[in-house]
Amino acid sequence: MAQNVQPVLKRLEETTERALEKLFELLRIPSISTDPSYGAECIRAAEWCAGFLRDAGFDVAVRPTDGQPMVVASQHPKGEKTDGSRILFYGHYDVQPPDPLELWSSPPFEPRIVERQNAGPFIRARGASDDKGQLMTFLDACRAWLDVHGNLPLAVTILLEGEEESGSPSMLPFLRQNKDDLKADIALACDTGQWDGETPAITTMLRGLATAEVVISGANRDLHSGMYGGPAINPISVLTRVLAELRDDSGQVQIERFYDGIEEPASAQLRQWRELGFDERAFLADVGLAEPAGEADRTVLEQLWSRPTAEINGIYGGYTGPGTKTVIPATAAAKLSFRLVPGQEPRKILAGFRSFVEKRLPSDCKAAFEGETGSPAICFDTDTPPMRAAASALADEFGRPAIFMGCGGSIPIVEAFRSELGMDSMLIGFALNDDQIHSPNEKYNVSSFLHGRRAWARIIDRLAGGQ
């Protein structure tokens, strides 16, 4: 029942200022899910999203979980048959912690528009890109469509969670308990980015993620380094020696069977990636680096889109305050994460890591493993009707073809949709590489926000059969 998308696009243009105001309201809520003291703020963000969708014309419920609540909203074409098309849109209203605060140029929860010379303006705030700015592009496209037409051209369910930045512990049970409400033809998720400022993209390969924390212990208490230094084993030294062997000089991860089951990208795929003209030097120079690290014989794009990693995300042990304390600590610890590619199983990788550490432990040390989580990588077929529809809508909006690309990050929800609801996902987002998500001064280009809203209106139209 393809409705005309043109009046919706016009409506979006007319309401840009109001849309930015609404986004800023959401950005002002410090919905940090990893820190329990911000629990009430997460609930406030959920209620805010529910209110926005209710005002737009959705049926909305804020559904409790053992953790942060889920927002579930739905809108069905009134009294008309929709030839069965139904989509589930996914986003998250929680954000990363903003620390270190002193590195922000303006307070992370006081969003502002920052003008730039030789580039368009951007919105600076924690969550501006990941994921509040992104999810609002979809929510506001629906709002405009409902403003104009009173209903959407296909059945849309929206699911917003508040635990994406803390491992989504409530998501799997929630999906299992609400299959009927949530199952759709395809899921749309907006955590991903454009290829560059002018080129849209659909992400069809996502690395998986496994995490672990290792705590190495030596003596039964902290020791004075004068009284024991030398003969008493130092868990910090042991930890550095173990972790130093995690990768060899050519960047190969030394965990046994780490690379088992990984398929090399097809040569046609590799050729396509090379033809993208990705500027490795510029990508690294943007963050102050000059030399690609990691696997010596792989390009940067190949590494990010098709190769696994083993990274140390945090390390701590002994005295870390001001000045000196001549202590040999009883323990030292590190937090690690592994980006996974298709063929790798998180459980096997984590078991491999435990065995890697244990094999290298001196007899006087013990290792404890905590915080293990895992989700596998995922890869979608690009030659399906929804993929073709979305790609052509994006091409209409940007005036150039959309790229099918990989992504170095992980979106465990995509695996959950597949395993629990038997549903594939399309990953379309408008973030850019320099958005500094998870870092100080996170931003979202105003152009990303404007393109995003219009692109979603077009995608909704195309998925509903519009031409």
Add this chain to the structure above:
Amino acid sequence: MAQNVQPVLKRLEETTERALEKLFELLRIPSISTDPSYGAECIRAAEWCAGFLRDAGFDVAVRPTDGQPMVVASQHPKGEKTDGSRILFYGHYDVQPPDPLELWSSPPFEPRIVERQNAGPFIRARGASDDKGQLMTFLDACRAWLDVHGNLPLAVTILLEGEEESGSPSMLPFLRQNKDDLKADIALACDTGQWDGETPAITTMLRGLATAEVVISGANRDLHSGMYGGPAINPISVLTRVLAELRDDSGQVQIERFYDGIEEPASAQLRQWRELGFDERAFLADVGLAEPAGEADRTVLEQLWSRPTAEINGIYGGYTGPGTKTVIPATAAAKLSFRLVPGQEPRKILAGFRSFVEKRLPSDCKAAFEGETGSPAICFDTDTPPMRAAASALADEFGRPAIFMGCGGSIPIVEAFRSELGMDSMLIGFALNDDQIHSPNEKYNVSSFLHGRRAWARIIDRLAGGQ
């Protein structure tokens, strides 16, 4: 003018309960010098010591410095010639931070007597051994002597500082400005220990100490490990790889020229150490360890008394809070200390460490070095009249000969007395290896306190010419 020490010993016996009460008063003051928020408590501890000495009969001044004040007290034999004997006693009224608090069996600044089966009682508190319990053995011996005789048999100056646990930044300028007040025939310091519970000791060799902090930086900001993991260098990984090479598999420190200038202990000395019957296994088992670490071809005593070390006392970088943050941090850092032996120069060791790190840095990383301090090792002649006098006083008290021993720790004040005042030190203390100084549940045996008070009364008598 040798006075009889016997009535002083009797007086000490009669006043034990009162002496413990006074020590507890001092232990209740949380004089943590490394944490600026405890500045007022340091001053309170200084004033408390000054009050005690004034009550005992000393002339006392609390002298301001740029940091914590010095307590200077003196007492001269009234109107009599003392054949020139003058001693300077040194101690410190500041203590280590008590963290981690949760590992204490009772609050660190609420001292208590703990009874044990098959062993005598001890005092549990931060500072019980290091250094409040130790310094009070000397102060209370003087108090008893003055109670009985009205004056001391030789000129005694007492110098108490409040910055020993934070590197003594005010000490050198203070010594330079107060040479005449402080210069004596010999200095007595009480930071050291007995050989074991029944055997007294004079420490004649002290390891020196050099400290440094290294901060390694990579990208110009924290990065998302999904977006950059692999191609972007990780400063935590670099830090672990650099520090892992600090010692080789046989425990040899790999800093260039680290061992230059070190003399091997004389074979007679080594033989004497071996004859002490030191139980390496028991020493390590006491802290939950089984295997001597460090240099593979050296005994534990040899390592502690005659060999240098390179220890990592603290390490930190990236996300260290609860849960996970998939970050590649911009920096990672470690705090190190080096125990030095005679022949090593702190400046050269620190320069060697900087060069060790810089040689191993990938081109995309930088290293900054902070918090460098250094004091060399020290070694005293054991065949001098004061050494012989002190050794025989200790033998009288314990009923067995005193051991001349080395010490793994550093007492930079001893080097300062030598360089600024041209004065040797005698290091006599009553701590035991299991006192857990710098750790939770620090303790001081009541027997150490009682032996210590009586031993100092005897040493004062012998140094004044008593037989």
